[in-house]
Amino acid sequence: MRRMLIDTYRVWRNEFKVIRADLGVMIFLFLLPFAYPLVYSAIYNPETARNVRVVVVDDNRTALTREYARHLNATQELSIIGYASNMQEARRAMAEKECYGIIHFPADFSGKVYRGEQSVVEVFCDMSLLLRYRSMLVAVTAVASEMGKKIQVERMEGLTRGMATVAEMPIPFKLVPVGNVSQGLASALMPGVLVLILQQCLILAICFLGATSRERARLNGGRDPMAVTDAGVMSLLIGKALCYFVLILVPAIFIIHFVPIIFTFPMNASILDLIAFFVPYLLAVIFFGMVIQMFIPDRESTFLMFVFTSLAFIFLSGISWPRYAMSGFWQLAGGIIPSTWGVTGFVGMNTAGASLSQQSMPYIMMWILAALYFIFALLLSVLGELRKKRVNGKM
Amino acid sequence: MRSLLFYIKESVKRGCLTVAYRPVYYLMCIVVIPLSMTVFFISLLDKGVADHVPSAVVDLDHSETSRNLTRTLDCLQQVDVKYKLNSYAEAMNLLKQNQINGFFLIPEGFGDDAVAGRHPELSYYIDFGYFVPGSLLVKGYTTISMIANGALMQGTLSAKGISENEIASVLQPFVNEIHELGNPWMNYGIYLTNSFAPGILALMVMLVSCYVITIEIKQGTTRKWLNTGGGSIIVALTGKLLPLTILFTLTGWLMQIILYGIARYPMNGDMWTMLLAMLLLVVGCQAFAITVCSIVPNPRYALSVCSLVSVLAFSLGGYSFPVEDMYPGVAVFSYILPVRYYFLIYIDQALNGLGFIYSRYYYAALLVFPLMSLPMLPRLKRACKKPVVYIP
Numbered sequence: 001m002r003r004m005l006i007d008t009y010r011v012w013r014n015e016f017k018v019i020r021a022d023l024g025v026m027i028f029l030f031l032l033p034f035a036y037p038l039v040y041s042a043i044y045n046p047e048t049a050r051n052v053r054v055v056v057v058d059d060n061r062t063a064l065t066r067e068y069a070r071h072l073n074a075t076q077e078l079s080i081i082g083y084a085s086n087m088q089e090a091r092r093a094m095a096e097k098e099c100y101g102i103i104h105f106p107a108d109f110s111g112k113v114y115r116g117e118q119s120v121v122e123v124f125c126d127m128s129l130l131l132r133y134r135s136m137l138v139a140v141t142a143v144a145s146e147m148g149k150k151i152q153v154e155r156m157e158g159l160t161r162g163m164a165t166v167a168e169m170p171i172p173f174k175l176v177p178v179g180n181v182s183q184g185l186a187s188a189l190m191p192g193v194l195v196l197i198l199q200q201c202l203i204l205a206i207c208f209l210g211a212t213s214r215e216r217a218r219l220n221g222g223r224d225p226m227a228v229t230d231a232g233v234m235s236l237l238i239g240k241a242l243c244y245f246v247l248i249l250v251p252a253i254f255i256i257h258f259v260p261i262i263f264t265f266p267m268n269a270s271i272l273d274l275i276a277f278f279v280p281y282l283l284a285v286i287f288f289g290m291v292i293q294m295f296i297p298d299r300e301s302t303f304l305m306f307v308f309t310s311l312a313f314i315f316l317s318g319i320s321w322p323r324y325a326m327s328g329f330w331q332l333a334g335g336i337i338p339s340t341w342g343v344t345g346f347v348g349m350n351t352a353g354a355s356l357s358q359q360s361m362p363y364i365m366m367w368i369l370a371a372l373y374f375i376f377a378l379l380l381s382v383l384g385e386l387r388k389k390r391v392n393g394k395m
Numbered sequence: 396m397r398s399l400l401f402y403i404k405e406s407v408k409r410g411c412l413t414v415a416y417r418p419v420y421y422l423m424c425i426v427v428i429p430l431s432m433t434v435f436f437i438s439l440l441d442k443g444v445a446d447h448v449p450s451a452v453v454d455l456d457h458s459e460t461s462r463n464l465t466r467t468l469d470c471l472q473q474v475d476v477k478y479k480l481n482s483y484a485e486a487m488n489l490l491k492q493n494q495i496n497g498f499f500l501i502p503e504g505f506g507d508d509a510v511a512g513r514h515p516e517l518s519y520y521i522d523f524g525y526f527v528p529g530s531l532l533v534k535g536y537t538t539i540s541m542i543a544n545g546a547l548m549q550g551t552l553s554a555k556g557i558s559e560n561e562i563a564s565v566l567q568p569f570v571n572e573i574h575e576l577g578n579p580w581m582n583y584g585i586y587l588t589n590s591f592a593p594g595i596l597a598l599m600v601m602l603v604s605c606y607v608i609t610i611e612i613k614q615g616t617t618r619k620w621l622n623t624g625g626g627s628i629i630v631a632l633t634g635k636l637l638p639l640t641i642l643f644t645l646t647g648w649l650m651q652i653i654l655y656g657i658a659r660y661p662m663n664g665d666m667w668t669m670l671l672a673m674l675l676l677v678v679g680c681q682a683f684a685i686t687v688c689s690i691v692p693n694p695r696y697a698l699s700v701c702s703l704v705s706v707l708a709f710s711l712g713g714y715s716f717p718v719e720d721m722y723p724g725v726a727v728f729s730y731i732l733p734v735r736y737y738f739l740i741y742i743d744q745a746l747n748g749l750g751f752i753y754s755r756y757y758y759a760a761l762l763v764f765p766l767m768s769l770p771m772l773p774r775l776k777r778a779c780k781k782p783v784v785y786i787p
Contacts, residue, residue, distance in 0.1 A: 027699070043711060129716075140573070171509055171515060188523055300609070300610070322448075327438070348491060348492075
């Protein structure tokens with residue numbers, strides 16, 4: 001037991017030395033976690049699509065349609081870039097990417113209003129980006145009800161004397177956004193991305209280290225000269241893991257605490273809860289990385305075989321496409337990735353303001369994953385050692 | 396002096412041998428990863444719309460009116476009323492435990508106050524930590540609030556003897572008729588897979604191309620490689636990358652067949668325009684990788700740069716956030732990415748079916764990438780002539 005502790009300590013110290021000598025790993029551990037969140041946040045920070053360009057086709061040409069168009073143009077979401085004389089012309093403008101939507105007032109638009117009938121506004125939206133569509137939808141809905149209100153009051157007075165008060169909504173309603181009060185895309189997406197960046201940087205570094213050690217071993221007759229060779233499998237695993245854990249602490253605090261401050265993302269969790277939460281997360285990620293590490297043949301292949309997983313992991317986490325809408329299979333697949341629970345818990349605590357006890361499910365899952373991947377990594381290392389011995393024996 | 400054809404043949408042979416030497420590895424990176432990610436996206440998003448958002452109703456009124464409202468709410472496509480609760484605290488607790496994405500609060504005395512004209516207020520609490528379910532809940536809850544208002548006013552007005560037609564026009568003088576062009580189902584799979592699957596392919600093209608070029612540097616075999624091209628870096632590169640071009644393009648076409656043939660995503664234009672775009676995307680990405688390798692002729696750094704660029708491309712490409720709304724200093728980088736142009740071609744051709752002529756500049760832009768890589772080539776050649784010993 002005592003010997004194991006000493007071995008673990010030696011492995012731990014040695015791993016620092018290995019990492020210090022490796023610029024690539026240093027980049028993954030110290031440059032990427034600082035640069036990536038800033039770059040990403042800078043991309044998404046404008047939050048919503050504003051002033052989406054639209055063209056108006058006015059077949060009615062009355063004071064009412066002009067007023068309606070002015071109201072549309074005054075919204076934050078839309079910007080009318082001009083009038084087209086007919087639908088053909090408007091469609092051409094859209095094909096030439098001059099605009100992303102068409103607002104059409106039919107010839108009987110005002111006539112219907114004066115006759116006391118419902119008037120229709122036709123809206124054609126380009127569907128290439130859902131964010132643009134959402135902005136258009138918000139604007140035309142708001143203007144329709146705002147313009148409608150005036151007409152409503154007039155009509156009510158015409159129909160029944162003294163009823164005008166009814167027109168101001170008998171049952172008012174209000175939306176209370178919880179956590180992400182700006183309702184922006186960045187504040188919704190970025191917390192999840194941050195947690196994922198932490199995982200991916202750490203795993204990339206671990207894979208790099210593992211593959212490099214194996215390459216060195218190949219050049220030196222099966223033994224990596226920079227590794228501690230006489231330590232047990234258990235000591236190797238724990239010693240290395242502790243080393244990575246210590247190294248990632250500062251980047252982790254930066255990502256979890258300071259990036260949200262810089263970009264004013266929601267921060268509703270207590271610091272102590274977050275610290276308690278990220279201990280099993282980092283452990284699960286480290287042991288997950290140590291399992292993946294065993295399958296990377298050489299250093300450069302890390303890029304080829306691991307980078308694309310970021311996309312898979314972010315979608316499995318449910319931050320973009322909710323987990324309840326996934327099939328059971330994909331829910332399960334997401335469940336064995338540490339980032340899924342890391343994202344769920346972090347968003348729950350930091351955005352919705354949950355306490356750690358309310359996020360007990362992700363918390364427990366991460367401990368389970370940490371234990372599972374530890375055992376898995378242990379088994380793989382033992383198998384690797386056995387195979388090495390057999391090969392050496394044959395020689 | 397041997398003929399050019401001989402050298403081309405020699406260098407193509409070298410390119411083929413690179414792949415043939417580790418067939419499982421390369422097939423994994425070239426074919427399996429892009430195609431399995433395509434299937435992943437299609438299968439993950441096959442519901443198309445994430446409706447039936449888990450949510451709750453907090454009914455403090457317990458009247459016939461409030462129960463009616465709850466039932467109507469549950470009938471909406473967007474909303475799945477999983478819990479009927481008696482307090483705000485209970486609902487908030489469930490929301491914080493990720494059990495629900497939002498809840499609808501009916502205040503005490505709602506039924507009576509509504510009929511008496513005392514303006515009771517409905518409120519809904521939505522967790523915007525998750526954007527898609529949050530947006531759907533807003534839509535559902537707003538609809539239900541409008542319906543409640545409409546029902547009440549209709550009751551009042553018809554009691555005054557006003558006909559049904561007139562009531563509709565009083566309640567809603569203006570109606571929006573919205574036409575979602577190309578994707579009327581608002582299917583999230585169509586929206587995402589069409590940009591993300593080719594994005595993955597572009598990522599793998601960049602990385603694998605970069606890998607096969609720089610592995611020569613790593614192994615110190617650059618001189619031998621240059622000799623197969625008769626000393627010409629262009630011939631040597633073409634030969635080395637041509638087998639990859641073919642394999643990746645075939646994979647890309649297979650991907651498009653899966654997307655438009657099997658998954659039946661909208662294909663409103665001519666298929667050949669998309670097939671051509673795929674070929675140009677592969678070539679463009681390879682040219683991008685060559686440029687990176689020429690600037691930093693080092694396996695680690697070249698691959699790092701390529702990964703960085705192609706992962707950022709998923710955000711910078713403007714697939715989900717419009718480029719015109721990014722900060723201008725950020726948005727310019729979107730135009731140096733081959734995938735951006737493929738995505739624009741996809742919108743024009745497959746989604747909107749506009750015809751080739753409207754995308755002409757995007758095709759031209761994809762052709763610029765190979766030309767752009769030419770001026771940097773002498774740098775790569777210099778690096779190849781002076782091989783560095785690689786120490787892991």
